[in-house]
Amino acid sequence: MTKGKNEASQVQDDILQVKNLVKYFPIKSSFFRRTIGNVKAVDGVSFSIKRTQTMGLVGESGCGKSTCGRTILRLQEKTAGDVIFDGQDVFSLSREQLRKLRPRMQLVFQDPYSSLSPRLPVGEIIGEAVREHGIVPQEEFDSYITRVMDVCGLPSYYKERYPHEFSGGQRQRICIARALALAPDFIVCDEPVSALDVSIQAQIINLLKQLQEEFGLTYLFISHDLSVVEHISDTVGVMYLGSMVEYAETEKIFSHPLNPYTQALFSAIPVPDPDVKINRIILKGSIPSPANPPAGCKFHTRCEKCMEVCRFAVPEWKEVEPGHYCACHLYDNDEEKRRAENQAEEMKKNGPGQKR
Numbered sequence: 479m480t481k482g483k484n485e486a487s488q489v490q491d492d493i494l495q496v497k498n499l500v501k502y503f504p505i506k507s508s509f510f511r512r513t514i515g516n517v518k519a520v521d522g523v524s525f526s527i528k529r530t531q532t533m534g535l536v537g538e539s540g541c542g543k544s545t546c547g548r549t550i551l552r553l554q555e556k557t558a559g560d561v562i563f564d565g566q567d568v569f570s571l572s573r574e575q576l577r578k579l580r581p582r583m584q585l586v587f588q589d590p591y592s593s594l595s596p597r598l599p600v601g602e603i604i605g606e607a608v609r610e611h612g613i614v615p616q617e618e619f620d621s622y623i624t625r626v627m628d629v630c631g632l633p634s635y636y637k638e639r640y641p642h643e644f645s646g647g648q649r650q651r652i653c654i655a656r657a658l659a660l661a662p663d664f665i666v667c668d669e670p671v672s673a674l675d676v677s678i679q680a681q682i683i684n685l686l687k688q689l690q691e692e693f694g695l696t697y698l699f700i701s702h703d704l705s706v707v708e709h710i711s712d713t714v715g716v717m718y719l720g721s722m723v724e725y726a727e728t729e730k731i732f733s734h735p736l737n738p739y740t741q742a743l744f745s746a747i748p749v750p751d752p753d754v755k756i757n758r759i760i761l762k763g764s765i766p767s768p769a770n771p772p773a774g775c776k777f778h779t780r781c782e783k784c785m786e787v788c789r790f791a792v793p794e795w796k797e798v799e800p801g802h803y804c805a806c807h808l809y810d811n812d813e814e815k816r817r818a819e820n821q822a823e824e825m826k827k828n829g830p831g832q833k834r
Contacts, residue, residue, distance in 0.1 A: 483628070489521045492526040493664060493696050495549070499523045499559035501542075501549045505769060518770045519545040521557070521720035524795065527664075529691065532697040534711030534728070536704060536743070538765060542720040543700045544588075547666040550698070551583050553575065555574035562703070563664065582612050584657035587667040590649035594641040600627075601637030604656045613660060623659065629692070630655040631685065646680035651685065652824055660688060664696045671703060679703075704747050708732055716740045720768055726802040737803040739777045773825060775807065783808060787815075 500523075502516035520543045527533045535543050545783045548554055549702050550561050561568040563583060571579060587593035595604055605623045608614065624634045630651045641649055650670060657665055667686065671679040674817040683706060689695055701707050707714060708728060715725040716737065724737040735741045742759040749756055763780045766772050774781050785807060793805040794814055807818060 493564055494527045494544075494698075495560075495562040496523060496525050496550060497562070499546065499549060499561060500557040501545055501554065501555045501801075515769055516528045518720045518771060519768060520549060523717070523720075523722045525715050525722060527696055527698065527726055529663075529696055530694050531712040532690065532699050532710055534707035534714040535698060535700045535717065536702070536707055536714065537717035538743075539702070540765065540768065541717040542768070543717055544668050545761040546717070547585070547641050547700055549739070551585055551666060553585070581607070581613065581660035582663045584660060584665045586650075586657055586665060586670045586740065589673055590646060590653045591641060593653060593788055594649060596641055599638050599640055600632070600644075600652055602654060603641070604659050607656070607799050608659045611660060626655050626659045629689070630658065645678075647681060647759045650674060650678075650682055651729075654682075654685065654689070658693070662738045664698070666700070667709055668700045669702065670699075671706060679706065686710065700722040704744065714742065718730050719766060719771055721776060722803075723777065723806070724802075724804045726799075730799075730802055734802075736785050736798055736809065737777075737800065737806050738781045738808075774822070775805075787818050787822050790825040791818035792821070801831065 499520055501520040502518055504513040505515040505517060507514050523546055537543055549556055551832045556569055562638050601623055604626060605619060609619065627634060627636065632651055632655060669683050671704050674682060680807040687710060690697065699707065699710055711728045714731045716723050724731060724735065724740045732744065735744050740762050745757060745759040761780045766779060774790045775793050778784045788807050793807050795805045796804060798809045810818060
């Protein structure tokens, strides 16, 4: 009975639950436009985020981080899986129900310039969705936009200016203000500082943390910069070729990464000390195509610790340590080893054509 209460409490604490999310993009033939394959951008990803916390999502370019974030917000339809936001199944909502939910789930884009309309002044950019969703009465509209801009470090006289008149950091503040104006609970930050100078990155990161404390926001923070992710995140998920390979609290995953891919990724973090020797792990080979991923463990083609079973059996997603999840055959128990060996034998019998 106690276990059931704990599970219910855990679900209540999680503002977002992603369960086996899959997003494939069909590959069409050039002549008959038939589907001849799929780009497996997101391939069975699962995680959860607690309220008022930040989850960092990292991985190499093309691993599916941004696609995962956009699918969670239902900016594109899923192929399979579930996204539960505050107890609601996002993909089961009608058009009208989704429209009511939209203000609570927002997105900050990577490129602040291309995501802002060059034809609208800043005040209208920030207030357009506020007016559309009726966030505040019309008579309070102007003062409300002024307050939002002030919180994001934007003077009120910026309202009449256009995006091309601002620097990159100021544009990103405008993007953050646009998202914040809708009073959201959850924001997907899709590499929000990658296009900015280092000094400006620090200002934007500090702004995001300040807003989180003040308004109780929850972030999914997608980034390549592991140092930034370590600074801002409470938990971290690592993706490789559309799949989640490791997930844990930030301190735990950075101090003790389990998956060989995570170990290689984290070994690239520069250390600002000339006396410290970095044991850099250099990955050999190129990333396989997401349209034709390898059989078994997707990372086995580049992994120095690859075993025979890795070439045929897909590793199970499991809790290796309390709160530390990983998908790797190195941590299989006896029962999981038997299942993996049986799967490998079945794959060998079916031949190389049966990959999944």
